[in-house]
Each structure stands twice: as C-alpha cells, then as structure tokens.
Amino acid sequence: DVWLPSIRQLLTRMHTNLTRTDGGFNIHIKRCYFDVFSNLSLENISDDSYLADCYKRHLNAAQYYFEKRQADFLSIDIAKAGRYQKVC
Numbered sequence: 001d002v003w004l005p006s007i008r009q010l011l012t013r014m015h016t017n018l019t020r021t022d023g024g025f026n027i028h029i030k031r032c033y034f035d036v037f038s039n040l041s042l043e044n045i046s047d048d049s050y051l052a053d054c055y056k057r058h059l060n061a062a063q064y065y066f067e068k069r070q071a072d073f074l075s076i077d078i079a080k081a082g083r084y085q086k087v088c
Helices: 003-019 027-036 048-065 083-087
Strands: none
Touching: 003 027, 003 048, 027 048
C-alpha cells in the first residue's frame, strides 16, 4: 500500500526522461525500467493494478532467479522500523 503512491510519484516525475528518444536517462537505466514496467504510459502509471502486476512479476522473476541460491537473495521491507539499520 505504501509502495504504490511512491512508485507512481517516481514514475510520473521520470516519465518524460524515460520516454525521450533524444536522451533523458542512460540507456541502461531506461532498459531496466522498461523491463519492469513494460508498456509504461501516464495512463498505466495511474492504474494501481498495472503497478501491482509489474511489482509481482518483478518479485517473482527475482525469486525464480535466486531459487537455488536462497542465501544470495536479500529481501527487506525498508518501511518497517529498524530495517534501514539492518541493511547498513
């Protein structure tokens, strides 16, 4: 619930530079965003189900990638108290 408004705000602010054909962000940054947020548009950014589906697909892909290497997978809810310190 906390992530949706946060990612919506971020993607809205980044949209112009992500979708520019004459520059904007580094091509590798753009590729990463478009891999996670396929069909990115201002309309999709406003759609909670689109954002939630992108999140779930990305999480599932990461979990599958690390399926046989669980010790190498770090998952932490930084919104919970004290979690930032654990990362540090």
